Each structure stands twice: as structure tokens, then as C-alpha cells.
Amino acid sequence: MNLTLYSHPLSSYCWKVLIALYENGTPFDTRMVNLGDPEAKAAFKTLWPTAKIPLLEDRGEVVPETSIMIEHIEQRYPGKVRLIPQDPHAQLNIRLWDRLFDLYVMAPMQRFIAQQLRPATERDMGIIADSLTELQNAYDMIEDRRGDHNWAAGESFSMADCAAAPALFYARMVAPFWSSHVNLAHYFDRLMARPSVRRVIAEARPYFHYFPLYHSIPAHFLSDVPETA
Ligand SMILES: N[C@@H](CCC(=O)N[C@@H](CS)C(=O)NCC(=O)O)C(=O)O
Numbered sequence: 680m681n682l683t684l685y686s687h688p689l690s691s692y693c694w695k696v697l698i699a700l701y702e703n704g705t706p707f708d709t710r711m712v713n714l715g716d717p718e719a720k721a722a723f724k725t726l727w728p729t730a731k732i733p734l735l736e737d738r739g740e741v742v743p744e745t746s747i748m749i750e751h752i753e754q755r756y757p758g759k760v761r762l763i764p765q766d767p768h769a770q771l772n773i774r775l776w777d778r779l780f781d782l783y784v785m786a787p788m789q790r791f792i793a794q795q796l797r798p799a800t801e802r803d804m805g806i807i808a809d810s811l812t813e814l815q816n817a818y819d820m821i822e823d824r825r826g827d828h829n830w831a832a833g834e835s836f837s838m839a840d841c842a843a844a845p846a847l848f849y850a851r852m853v854a855p856f857w858s859s860h861v862n863l864a865h866y867f868d869r870l871m872a873r874p875s876v877r878r879v880i881a882e883a884r885p886y887f888h889y890f891p892l893y894h895s896i897p898a899h900f901l902s903d904v905p906e907t908a
Contacts, residue, residue: 682707682756685723685734687714689886691785692745693733694845694879699749699838701875703758746777749838762838769833776831776839783820784846787813791853795891814854822863829869836873844870848880852895871900 684700684707686693700707712732713719724730727743735742735751742751753763763770791810794802825831831839847867856864870876880900887893887901 680706680708681738682752683710683736684708685710685712685726685732685736687712687732687886688879688883689890690732691789691845691849692731694848694876694883695745695841696733696735696748696752697879697882698841698844698873698875699752699762701878702760702762702836702841703756705752705756705758745842746774746781746838749841753838760836762836762841764835764837773832773837773839776825776837777842779817779820780831780839780842780846783813783817784850785842787811787817788846788850788853792849792891811854814850815857817850818854818856818860818863821866822860825862825866827862831866840870840873844873844876845879848876848900852892 682700682705684693684696686697686709688711699705712723712734714723714730714732720730723732723734726736727734727741729743731743733745733748735748737751737755742748749762753761763773787810790806791814794807794810828834830836831843843866847863847870851867856867871880881903884901884903887896890896
């Protein structure tokens with residue numbers, strides 16, 4: 680197998696790349712990485728210095744950073760679903776929304792959850808409050824600026840949606856959408872119904888009890904029963 684993905688089933692950034700791989704049925708091997716184990720982390724760090732997951736290897740070539748991984752997969756192993764289309768202007772819009780979801784949804788969501796992993800007395804309430812404000816601002820931006828097309832950057836599913844699905848899945852448990860976020864809520868439902876997204880959720884299910892906000896996971900994500908509503 681050419682591609683190896685160092686990954687963990689609960690990691691939001693790993694979902695981003697897994698969704699891209701699943702969209703086109705791109706073959707790859709997985710290596711589970713447990714960053715909580717200092718020895719495993721030290722070994723992993725020799726591959727790439729940030730020691731962040733996921734990390735992609737293509738026949739020995741290390742490819743870091745999720746957006747670069749998806750661009751790499753698109754260039755070397757293109758499939759039927761074009762996650763980054765040919766048109767340069769459309770590409771810019773996709774990269775813009777990919778950045779917006781990573782920087783303004785994923786990042787504050789991760790900062791909030793990092794605080795939940797600390798003992799209650801050691802949590803930084805300033806970081807918690809700022810993360811919630813940033814998420815509300817990001818939701819407003821998505822509501823107002825994404826437009827009324829089906830996917831993040833237009834009518835076709837793209838790299839931006841690969842970023843959006845895990846970011847919003849976890850963020851929504853940190854900061855629920857407001858009733859005014861109608862467009863965002865519809866977009867979220869569309870993302871969650873996508874087979875590649877359902878698959879990463881199903882694969883994470885046996886690990887969900889390790890997630891600090893486990894009790895905030897909506898029940899329908901905890902079982903494989905198709906949604907009816
Ligand atoms: N900018 C990186 C972010 C990756 C990232 O933050 N991954 C998280 C897991 S979702 C991680 O490795 N966290 C562990 C740590 O920061 O030590 C990317 O897009 O690949």
C-alpha cells in the first residue's frame with residue numbers, strides 16, 4: 680500500500696483526512712498513534728517535529744498538515760469526487776473555507792476541550808470563555824457568509840467540507856447553534872448524512888467514552904440506527 684495514515688479514531692483532524700480518503704475509496708493503511716503515551720509520542724516525533732496527528736506517509740515521503748495531505752492525495756490519487764476542482768477561483772474559495780473551519784471552529788473547539796481534560800480546579804476560565812465567544816462569532820460568520828449552496832464552498836463537496844464536518848461535530852457539543860443559525864444547522868445535517876462522515880463517526884464510536892464531553896454527544900450519534908427526523 681502506498682499511503683499510510685498515522686491516526687486516532689477520535690481525532691477531529693484525523694477525521695478531516697479520513698473523510699477525504701473515504702470519499703474516493705482511496706486505499707491506505709492506518710497506524711494508530713496514542714499521543715498520551717510519552718514513548719509512542721517520542722517515536723512519532725522523529726517522523727515530523729510537531730508530533731501532531733494525523734500524519735501521512737506516501738511510499739516513505741512524509742506529508743504533514745491536513746490541508747496539504749488532502750492536496751497531495753488529490754494530486755497523486757485523484758478520484759471521482761474532486762475535493763479541489765480545476766478552476767483556480769473555485770480553488771481559492773475552497774482553501775478559504777478550509778482555513779476558516781480550521782482556524783475559527785476547530786481551534787477554539789480544541790482549546791475548550793483541552794481545558795476539559797485538566798482537573799476542574801486548574802481550568803483557565805478565560806480560555807474557556809474566549810473559546811465560546813470565538814465559536815459564536817464563527818457560527819455567525821458561517822451563517823452570514825457561506826451562502827445558500829449545499830456545501831461549504833459551492834454545490835460540490837470539497838476539501839472545505841472535509842474540514843467542516845469534524846470541526847462542527849465537536850464544536851456543536853461545546854457551543855450549541857442558536858435558533859438563528861438556520862443555514863448552519865441545515866448544512867450540519869447535510870454533512871452528518873454524508874456516508875464518509877457517517878463512517879468516521881461509526882469508527883470513533885467504540886472510543887467515544889474517552890471523550891471528555893461524552894455526555895453531550897447526541898444519542899443518535901451513539902448508535903448506528905439511521906436518523907428518522
Ligand atoms: N494544523 C494541524 C493540526 C493537527 C492537530 O492539531 N492535531 C491534533 C489532534 S486533532 C493533535 O495532534 N493534538 C495533539 C497535540 O497537539 O499534542 C493539521 O492540520 O494537521
